[in-house]
Amino acid sequence: xxxxxxxxxxxxxxxxxxxxxxxxxxxxxxxxxxxxxxxxxxxxxxxxxxxxxxxxxxxxxxxxxxxxxxxxxxxxxxxxxxxxxxxxxxxxxxxxxxxxxxxxxxxxxxxxxxxxxxxxxxxxxxxxxxxxxxxxxxxxxxxxxxxxxxxxxxxxxxxxxxxxxxxxxxxxxxxxxxxxxxxxxxxxxxxxxxxxxxxxxxxxxxxxxxxxxxxxxxxxxxxxxxxxxxxxxxxxxxxxxxxxxxxxxxxxxxxxxxxxxxxxxxxxxxxxxxxx
Amino acid sequence: xxxxxxxxxxxxxxxxxxxxxxxxxxxxxxxxxxxxxxxxxxxxxxxxxxxxxxxxxxxxxxxxxxxxxxxxxxxxxxxxxxxxxxxxxxxxxxxxxxxxxxxxxxxxxxxxxxxxxxxxxxxxxxxxxxxxxxxxxxxxxxxxxxxxxxxxxxxxxxxxxxxxxxxxxxxxxxxxxxxxxxxxxxxxxxxxxxxxxxxxxxxxxxxxxxxxxxxxxxxxxxxxxxxxxxxxxxxxxxxxxxxxxxxxxxxxxxxxxxxxxxxxxxxxxxxxxxxxxxxxxxxxxxxxxxxxxxxxxxxxxxxxxxxxxxxxxxxxxxxxxxxxxxxxxxxxxxxxxxxxxxxxxxxx
Numbered sequence: 001x002x003x004x005x006x007x008x009x010x011x012x013x014x015x016x017x018x019x020x021x022x023x024x025x026x027x028x029x030x031x032x033x034x035x036x037x038x039x040x041x042x043x044x045x046x047x048x049x050x051x052x053x054x055x056x057x058x059x060x061x062x063x064x065x066x067x068x069x070x071x072x073x074x075x076x077x078x079x080x081x082x083x084x085x086x087x088x089x090x091x092x093x094x095x096x097x098x099x100x101x102x103x104x105x106x107x108x109x110x111x112x113x114x115x116x117x118x119x120x121x122x123x124x125x126x127x128x129x130x131x132x133x134x135x136x137x138x139x140x141x142x143x144x145x146x147x148x149x150x151x152x153x154x155x156x157x158x159x160x161x162x163x164x165x166x167x168x169x170x171x172x173x174x175x176x177x178x179x180x181x182x183x184x185x186x187x188x189x190x191x192x193x194x195x196x197x198x199x200x201x202x203x204x205x206x207x208x209x210x211x212x213x214x215x216x217x218x219x220x221x222x223x224x225x226x227x228x229x230x231x232x233x234x235x236x237x238x239x240x241x242x243x244x245x246x247x248x249x250x251x252x253x254x255x256x257x258x259x260x261x262x263x264x265x266x267x268x269x270x271x272x273x274x275x276x
Numbered sequence: 277x278x279x280x281x282x283x284x285x286x287x288x289x290x291x292x293x294x295x296x297x298x299x300x301x302x303x304x305x306x307x308x309x310x311x312x313x314x315x316x317x318x319x320x321x322x323x324x325x326x327x328x329x330x331x332x333x334x335x336x337x338x339x340x341x342x343x344x345x346x347x348x349x350x351x352x353x354x355x356x357x358x359x360x361x362x363x364x365x366x367x368x369x370x371x372x373x374x375x376x377x378x379x380x381x382x383x384x385x386x387x388x389x390x391x392x393x394x395x396x397x398x399x400x401x402x403x404x405x406x407x408x409x410x411x412x413x414x415x416x417x418x419x420x421x422x423x424x425x426x427x428x429x430x431x432x433x434x435x436x437x438x439x440x441x442x443x444x445x446x447x448x449x450x451x452x453x454x455x456x457x458x459x460x461x462x463x464x465x466x467x468x469x470x471x472x473x474x475x476x477x478x479x480x481x482x483x484x485x486x487x488x489x490x491x492x493x494x495x496x497x498x499x500x501x502x503x504x505x506x507x508x509x510x511x512x513x514x515x516x517x518x519x520x521x522x523x524x525x526x527x528x529x530x531x532x533x534x535x536x537x538x539x540x541x542x543x544x545x546x547x548x549x550x551x552x553x554x555x556x557x558x559x560x561x562x563x564x565x566x567x568x569x570x571x572x573x574x575x576x577x578x579x580x581x582x583x584x585x586x587x588x589x590x591x592x593x594x595x596x597x598x599x600x601x602x603x604x605x606x607x608x609x610x611x612x613x614x615x616x617x618x619x620x621x622x623x624x
Contacts, residue, residue: 065513089519096513102565105509109566113507117519123503169518 016041016173016205017062017092021071024054024061031057033229035071041172044199044206046220048213050250053226055209056097059177062207063094075173089117093166097177097209101150107161108146111136114168136167140194156187163194174198176208180215188212192219217241217264225249241265247273293564297573300561304576308358311583315354316346318591352481357586357600358579359484360476360544361554363491363536365578366498368551369558369571370533373505374526375435381552382537384442385530388546389449390421391538395471396453400460411486415542421449422534426527434512438526474547474601476586483543490539494532498571501529505567547582547601549608554578556615581608 017039024032031054039045039062047055060066062073064080073080075091093114101110114136115129125133137143140160150158159179166174176195180188196219198204210216216223217237225233225240227249233240246254252269259266316333317323323332323342332346364382371380382388394417398405405413425445429438457465470477504525507515512522540547558574559565582600585607589600 060513063517065516085516085521086519089517094513094517096511096517099511099514102509104564105566110510113510113518116503116507165514166517 014041015039015074016076017207018074018077019058019062019071020074022061022068022073023070024057024066024068031229032061032068035229035231037062037224037231037234039173039205039207041205042199042203043222044195044208044220045222045224046216047207047209047224047226048211048216049226054229055226056177057229058226059094059175059207059209060096063092063175064088065094065096086117089169089171091171092173092175093169093171094175095162095166095177095179097181099162103149103151105150106147107137107142107150107153107164108133110150110161111142111146111164111168114165114170117169132170133168135170136164139167139198140164154187156183156190159183159187159191160194163191167198172203173205174207176206178209178211181211188215195219213241213246214259214264214266217266218259218262238265241267293562293566293569296562296564297569300558300573301576304573304580308576308580308583311580311587312354312358315357315583315587315590316350318587319345319350320595321345348480352484353476353479353586354583356479356484356487356543357476357583359488359491360540360547361550361578361580361582362495362575363487363540363578364547364550364582365554365558365574366495366571367533367536368553368578369555369567369574370498370501370505370529370536371551372555373565373567373570374501374508374529374533375439376509376511377435377439378556379552380439382533382541383446383546384425384439385534385537386421386425386442386446386449387418387534387537388541389446389453390424391415391418391541392472392546393417393421393449393453393456396456396460396468399464399468400456408482411483411543415486415490415538418538418541419535422531422538426530426534429530430527438530470599471545473599474541474545474604475599476544476589477597477599479543487539487543490535494536494539495575497532498536501532502566502568502571504529505571509565509567545599545601548605549612550578550581550604553608553612553615554581556612560615 015038019035019037022032022035023030035058047058049055057066061068064073067081075083075088080088111133112125115125115132116123118129119125137146140163142157142160142164145153145157145161150161153161163176163179179191179195183191192215195206195208199206208220221236223233223235223237223240224231225245232249233245241256243254243256246252246267251273253271253273254267254269257266257268313326313329316329321342323329323346328342329346332343367382371382371384372378391414395410395414397403398410398413425442428445429441432438432441457468460468504520507518507520508522508526516522554574554577555570558570558577562569562573564570582604585603586600588603589598592598
């Protein structure tokens with residue numbers, strides 16, 4: 001299975017993010033090895049894989065939070081390392097896994113920080129900045145919480161606040177690292193529905209790391225499966241999620257069904273390969 | 277707060293902190309003014325009434341002795357205390373927020389140790405340096421030590437490693453300092469101790485004019501760091517993602533903190549606890565960690581604390597004067613304990 005050249009809605013493909021021959025290592029441990037990935041504008045891509053397969057590292061490298069030892073990441077066709085930090089932040093927003101805020105910080109204060117790359121040297125907020133903050137709060141349904149301290153919120157509300165921060169950046173591309181972790185199923189779906197809405201209504205390019213394979217298959221149009229720093233499968237969920245792949249990559253014995261509502265593949269894990 | 281009309285494009289995003297800042301600034305300005313007047317009036321000779329002070333201050337009138345004491349001793353000392361307190365508190369906010377550590381202080385940058393080392397070398401080895409050039413030499417020593425520590429920190433990205441590095445290098449400088457001191461003779465060591473404890477005694481316009489330019493440029497620059505400091509508090513990855521070049525920004529902020537500290541320790545010696553206490557007190561009083569509010573509040577608090585402590589230093593055991601550094605540490609330590617007792621309680 002090679003990388004899919006998926007066509008955008010208007011029939012043309014344009015690359016929002018592209019990793020070319022990217023190698024990343026921590027010390028002498030290579031985490032990503034010669035990785036090639038092209039993210040088409042206006043698509044939702046889910047990155048899945050076992051623990052330690054390099055999913056977060058891939059996302060951080062795409063967002064330039066990590067520098068690659070070899071290879072280049074291109075953002076809208078420009079080498080990302082040649083761009084100033086603020087210019088990257090105007091085109092791409094990234095939400096790392098489990099971010100923390102100082103105590104007492106309110107939702108509004110947090111979301112306001114999203115305007116940082118758009119403000120001048122004095123960092124004054126203008127009309128369009130307030131507008132973007134308002135939109136971000138509305139989209140995430142957090143307007144009523146604006147004056148509430150972050151540490152007084154539930155996990156789901158807090159996660160929505162952090163997503164609002166990324167949305168206030170008003171970027172065409174959004175990278176999310178496990179946005180549903182630690183949320184109950186209701187809040188998980190809430191976040192995933194929001195992601196779908198952002199893609200469909202606002203045309204955002206979204207790359208997200210997910211743990212739940214079924215959710216990934218349902219909400220993303222493309223799955224990228226990582227294993228030990230390499231892409232082992234890449235394509236539409238129906239092609240990617242196969243019994244053989246799940247046995248090989250995750251070491252689990254599964255049945256794959258079609259989701260009766262969406263038609264997306266649904267995998268039912270039964271046991272660990274070799275243990276039964 | 278019912279039926280408030282919000283302007284269409286603005287969302288009520290902040291709590292009560294901005295209003296508290298206004299209140300706090302007004303209150304501290306009053307306290308500072310009262311302490312300042314007391315500092316100008318009290319001592320020997322004592323000026324009995326405000327009515328006697330105004331002609332001295334405004335018209336340069338009054339008795340010759342009183343005029344001399346107010347203009348040449350008390351006023352520069354008062355201004356230096358206020359400015360030094362504000363600078364130390366500001367450096368404290370810069371360090372605590374930039375390193376995301378509530379215990380980070382200027383001593384981590386080796387600045388105080390560097391300045392003290394130069395003073396110790398000059399005094400103990402009897403370097404042929406006029407006494408008046410000691411503060412500028414200390415300033416150079418402080419800046420140089422800060423530069424060395426910052427250069428060593430250059431490669432390191434994580435706050436924890438920066439703090440460990442700073443602590444290690446400062447310990448090294450302190451060891452050198454103790455080496456030099458132990459070579460000194462009784463008399464010289466006694467003189468050194470006065471400096472090592474931090475004191476404002478006998479500081480005049482010359483001292484003020486050495487420190488003031490650095491501080492008057494550094495303090496407004498610190499105000500420009502407020503937004504970056506707020507971003508850094510969200511963690512490096514989030515801050516970088518929001519467009520802040522974190523490594524470079526942090527280095528610049530630390531350099532600014534080192535400069536502010538060096539200017540203060542060069543003329544006053546290392547005055548303890550103000551840099552640690554004022555930011556914590558400011559955050560608690562404001563109920564917010566927003567650096568845009570904490571920076572001005574802490575600066576004013578620092579000025580008030582040091583002016584108050586210096587007043588105590590001068591008057592508490594008059595005519596003997598205990599160095600102000602003893603007062604700030606003796607009062608600051610317990611104050612910090614009380615302030616942090618909630619965090620210190622086990623099980624949290």
